[in-house]
Amino acid sequence: MSGKINHIIRLAILDDHQIVIDGLKLLLNDHKKFLIEAEANNAEEMLQKLQQKKIDVLLTDIAMPSGMNGFDLSLKVKKEFPLVKILALSMSEEGGMITRMIDDAKVDGYIPKAAGQQELLTAIETIAAGGLYFSAEVMKQYESFQKIKNENTEMNLTARELQIIECIIKHYSNKQMADELFISERTVETHRKNIYRKTNTKGEASLILFVKEHKLIS
Amino acid sequence: MSIFRHLPNFLLIALVFYSTDIAAQSTQIDLLKKSIETASDNKSKLRAMLIFCYEWESYSPDTLERYASLAQQMAEEQKDEKAVLLCNYYYAVFFTQKGKLDTALKLVDKMLTGYPYGNGDNENFYMAFRLKGNILLRKGMFDDIIKMNFQGLRMTEEKKDSVGMALSILGLGNVNNRQQKKREALDWYLKAVNLLPNDEYRKKYSYFYNNIAIVYYKLAREDSMFYFIDKGLAYSSQGSLTDYANSNFLKGGMLAEFGKTAEAESYFKKGLDLRKQVGDIYYIVSDMAQTALFYLNSKQYQKGIDICNDGINLMRQNNFSTANNDLYQSLARNYKAAGRYEEAEQTMETFVRIKDSLYEKNSADLMAEMQTKYEVQKKENTIIQQKYDLTKKNYFIYGIAGILAATLLLGYVFFRNRKKTQLLKLQQIEAEQKQKTTQAVMQAEEEERKRIAGDLHDSVAQKMVVAKMNLESLGNTIKEMTGPEQKIYQNIASLLEESTTEVRNLSHSMMPQAFAHSGLTDAVKDFLDKISNSNLIIHFSAEGEFKTIPENKALMIYRIIQETVQNVLKHAKATTLDVAMIAENNEVDITIEDNGVGFDLNEVAENSMGMKNILSRISYLGGKLDINSRPGSGTVMAFYIPME
Numbered sequence: 001m002s003g004k005i006n007h008i009i010r011l012a013i014l015d016d017h018q019i020v021i022d023g024l025k026l027l028l029n030d031h032k033k034f035l036i037e038a039e040a041n042n043a044e045e046m047l048q049k050l051q052q053k054k055i056d057v058l059l060t061d062i063a064m065p066s067g068m069n070g071f072d073l074s075l076k077v078k079k080e081f082p083l084v085k086i087l088a089l090s091m092s093e094e095g096g097m098i099t100r101m102i103d104d105a106k107v108d109g110y111i112p113k114a115a116g117q118q119e120l121l122t123a124i125e126t127i128a129a130g131g132l133y134f135s136a137e138v139m140k141q142y143e144s145f146q147k148i149k150n151e152n153t154e155m156n157l158t159a160r161e162l163q164i165i166e167c168i169i170k171h172y173s174n175k176q177m178a179d180e181l182f183i184s185e186r187t188v189e190t191h192r193k194n195i196y197r198k199t200n201t202k203g204e205a206s207l208i209l210f211v212k213e214h215k216l217i218s
Numbered sequence: 219m220s221i222f223r224h225l226p227n228f229l230l231i232a233l234v235f236y237s238t239d240i241a242a243q244s245t246q247i248d249l250l251k252k253s254i255e256t257a258s259d260n261k262s263k264l265r266a267m268l269i270f271c272y273e274w275e276s277y278s279p280d281t282l283e284r285y286a287s288l289a290q291q292m293a294e295e296q297k298d299e300k301a302v303l304l305c306n307y308y309y310a311v312f313f314t315q316k317g318k319l320d321t322a323l324k325l326v327d328k329m330l331t332g333y334p335y336g337n338g339d340n341e342n343f344y345m346a347f348r349l350k351g352n353i354l355l356r357k358g359m360f361d362d363i364i365k366m367n368f369q370g371l372r373m374t375e376e377k378k379d380s381v382g383m384a385l386s387i388l389g390l391g392n393v394n395n396r397q398q399k400k401r402e403a404l405d406w407y408l409k410a411v412n413l414l415p416n417d418e419y420r421k422k423y424s425y426f427y428n429n430i431a432i433v434y435y436k437l438a439r440e441d442s443m444f445y446f447i448d449k450g451l452a453y454s455s456q457g458s459l460t461d462y463a464n465s466n467f468l469k470g471g472m473l474a475e476f477g478k479t480a481e482a483e484s485y486f487k488k489g490l491d492l493r494k495q496v497g498d499i500y501y502i503v504s505d506m507a508q509t510a511l512f513y514l515n516s517k518q519y520q521k522g523i524d525i526c527n528d529g530i531n532l533m534r535q536n537n538f539s540t541a542n543n544d545l546y547q548s549l550a551r552n553y554k555a556a557g558r559y560e561e562a563e564q565t566m567e568t569f570v571r572i573k574d575s576l577y578e579k580n581s582a583d584l585m586a587e588m589q590t591k592y593e594v595q596k597k598e599n600t601i602i603q604q605k606y607d608l609t610k611k612n613y614f615i616y617g618i619a620g621i622l623a624a625t626l627l628l629g630y631v632f633f634r635n636r637k638k639t640q641l642l643k644l645q646q647i648e649a650e651q652k653q654k655t656t657q658a659v660m661q662a663e664e665e666e667r668k669r670i671a672g673d674l675h676d677s678v679a680q681k682m683v684v685a686k687m688n689l690e691s692l693g694n695t696i697k698e699m700t701g702p703e704q705k706i707y708q709n710i711a712s713l714l715e716e717s718t719t720e721v722r723n724l725s726h727s728m729m730p731q732a733f734a735h736s737g738l739t740d741a742v743k744d745f746l747d748k749i750s751n752s753n754l755i756i757h758f759s760a761e762g763e764f765k766t767i768p769e770n771k772a773l774m775i776y777r778i779i780q781e782t783v784q785n786v787l788k789h790a791k792a793t794t795l796d797v798a799m800i801a802e803n804n805e806v807d808i809t810i811e812d813n814g815v816g817f818d819l820n821e822v823a824e825n826s827m828g829m830k831n832i833l834s835r836i837s838y839l840g841g842k843l844d845i846n847s848r849p850g851s852g853t854v855m856a857f858y859i860p861m862e
Binding site: 020097187 | 684686711722747851
């Protein structure tokens with residue numbers, strides 16, 4: 001979904017490294033459809049410039065050494081300048097931050113800085129045209145992070161946890177379990193907590209009911 | 219005047235001066251004296267002396283005192299305590315004879331404590347027991363006698379000791395007799411006599427019969443009186459001479475009372491004869507006075523005068539100091555009755571003169587007694603004082619020694635404790651220092667990592683990214699590139715891209731960027747994201763508030779998890795990994811469980827580098843590690859990190 005050539009896309013670039021801004025400018029200036037209207041090294045300055053200039057796409061770094069970071073800025077921009085599209089340009093692709101940028105800040109695109117000219121242009125054009133662009137790497141991180149996050153509440157009982165459940169059904173005390181499984185009482189207690197969380201139960205009675213319902217132990 | 223005024227005297231004599239199985243005769247006394255002289259060693263000499271003392275009734279009290287004193291010296295030298303006690307007893311006899319009853323009583327009490335009843339040979343006890351009874355009787359301490367004898371009766375009854383019982387009962391009879399309770403006295407006396415087990419004792423205690431005869435006399439029971447005095451006479455004739463003499467005088471007196479003068483005279487003569495054989499001047503003279511009174515009453519004045527003069531001469535010959543007033547009185551009364559008034563008057567004058575001197579003598583005796591008493595007391599006091607001083611001295615020495623020992627011990631304990639505490643303190647300081655150093659090193663490492671990671675990420679990686687951008691821009695301006703030129707361009711571009719990725723990954727592994735903006739749990743999650751693959755299914759959960767954990771601590775926890783998971787990757791061959799983090803109650807609990815091969819706790823332990831890092835970080839955080847693993851059944855590692 002590449003845009004038309006005659007349609008000028010007004011850009012703003014935020015990065016704490018001026019050298020990155022210069023690099024991007026060099027790349028983008030080669031293409032007539034991009035007009036770099038604003039640049040800044042910190043989020044506060046960028047917010048000011050956004051008020052003065054009409055911007056189509058904001059290219060923003062995420063990690064900032066001080067003040068607001070890219071995430072905070074994105075939240076604010078989406079609220080105050082809902083017409084401005086945001087493309088996150090990041091040096092590191094961490095599932096946690098990617099997830100927050102996508103789910104919470106609702107950025108329009110996310111690509112690594114090292115993505116390359118072609119992907120950069122595609123991303124900007126796609127976003128400017130009202131689409132979303134997330135690079136493959138970013139999506140991969142996002143998905144696996146979601147997976148782990150979702151599993152958080154799913155029932156994935158470990159071997160030890162199943163042993164503990166067996167002991168709970170036998171109404172063993174923590175001490176007895178500890179002796180039987182060669183672990184400390186404290187670890188038994190931790191296992192219990194994890195079991196209650198994983199099975200979404202509140203105590204022995206509800207756990208036993210849960211175990212029967214799900215036929216966990218024969 | 220009745221001769222029976224003197225009967226109590228006989229009774230007393232009979233009570234005190236009993237005899238032994240050995241007939242006391244002067245020849246035998248000489249033999250005993252000889253055996254003392256010829257004794258081969260001091261021990262047998264002491265024994266001979268004590269045997270000699272035992273026969274005291276056959277010689278004068280002064281002789282007894284001399285031998286008793288010698289025997290005591292020897293006994294003390296030989297440290298023979300029992301013998302010393304016996305000597306005390308003989309002293310008591312001596313003092314009783316001399317009328318120094320308090321001293322005698324003290325000494326006899328010593329003897330009684332030294333020879334308690336039922337402790338082997340009771341003869342010594344009997345001796346002391348009877349002597350004490352006699353002393354008390356003389357002092358008129360009837361209550362004490364009754365008490366003593368009843369006590370004696372109880373003790374002896376328990377042992378079924380009929381002799382002891384007889385003696386106690388006799389003592390009770392004596393008290394009653396003295397108090398003129400004749401019937402009661404008679405009852406006791408008869409009981410006592412019946413308890414004597416055999417003739418040997420009847421001979422030894424023949425005076426029991428005499429006592430009964432006296433009571434019958436008082437009760438005017440003539441038949442019984444003569445029956446018992448004859449029995450007493452018969453037994454005493456086989457016993458001691460003193461007892462035999464006493465019985466004769468008693469029989470004589472009784473016969474005289476019933477007008478049988480001629481018969482009576484023969485008994486008096488026999489008695490006097492026996493007394494002379496014993497050889498105690500005091501009693502000879504005393505008996506002579508009794509006999510003189512008998513002559514007076516039977517109007518044989520010349521015989522009375524003669525016997526009195528004999529007695530006075532005997533006294534003079536023996537330098538007998540204590541004059542017998544009875545003798546002078548008898549003489550004077552015989553003179554008077556015979557009408558020889560002048561001689562009677564002269565006798566009375568002599569008597570008064572002797573009496574005066576006697577009075578003085580008595581005073582002197584009193585003085586002497588007081589002196590003796592005083593000296594005995596003083597000696598005892600000195601001994602007690604010395605013993606006390608010695609004890610005190612000993613206690614003092616023991617006390618000082620004790621305090622010294624205690625002080626030394628205390629000092630030693632204190633010193634050791636101090637040394638121990640110091641050592642502990644030193645060790646503690648060393649450990650603290652070590653931990654501080656470790657902490658400092660770890661901190662420095664983290665700082666360095668952070669700095670390098672930051673540089674890599676912020677400077678190198680950014681510049682490389684920009685370099686690639688520049689290259690791409692250059693590529694845009696060069697319109698037409700040849701095939702080889704195109705290739706070189708592509709090479710540079712991909713090299714830059716790969717390097718950027720590597721630098722970024724390197725930076726990330728050194729210091730997760732997530733830390734800066736996402737916190738501990740996201741950093742862990744990211745880390746787990748990156749290692750998860752189709753062969754290893756990872757489950758992760760985090761409960762509670764982790765955001766408040768200080769960065770340095772969070773970083774440590776991250777490193778612990780990182781290290782542990784890397785160990786799992788390296789060694790466990792696991793297909794599932796479960797990482798759970800719980801933050802509650804100011805504590806972070808982390809369990810990392812895999813289903814891998816597990817390991818033997820004893821083998822792996824702290825040797826591996828990874829394990830060392832984990833342990834040092836846990837110790838840095840003041841946390842605990844609980845590992846549960848067995849070969850083939852996976853591993854659970856549980857960490858507990860306090861957050862305060």
